[in-house]
Amino acid sequence: MQSLISIPELSHLIQLAVAPVFLLAGIAGFLNVMSGRLGRIVDRSRVVERRRFALHNAALIERSENEQRVLWRRIRLNNLSIGFCTLSGLLVCLLVVTLFVGSYWGINMGAGVVLFFVLAMLSLIVSLVLFIKETHLAIRTLRESSEYLEGEQRSDV
DSSP states (O other): OOOSOOHHHHHHHHHHHHHHHHHHHHHHHHHHHHHHHHHHHHHHHHHHHHHHHHOOOHHHHHHHHHHHHHHHHHHHHHHHHHHHHHHHHHHHHHHHHHHHHHHHHTOOOHHHHHHHHHHHHHHHHHHHHHHHHHHHHHHHHHHHHHHHHHHHHHHHO
């Protein structure tokens, strides 16, 4: 099969594909952060679960169950964030493939490129919003826990 693209055109095409590849590198870094965070949340959930079965005080059992519910909510948010971030990466890959296929065979794929780019950005935005929700939930939980512990210390004095 005869190629419809010359070497200079191919060189230009590769230059165009570099920007989405840098975007992929950023998405990969973000996925790495979220995966590490998910691992820490799961580890904490296991500790809380084991601790809950060893408790006998009703108030402490209730606090432990509440913490477990919050941890599961954080796990769901983080998991959704990872899913949308992964979708964004896949869409960027499709964008690069569309650029190459369209240029190689001389097909106007402009609409596909725009569609994949816009969908990739929307997926990344959703992922970032979910991630910030999860981090705010973690901070709020930590703040509430600190306030509870401070209240306990004041009542002990």
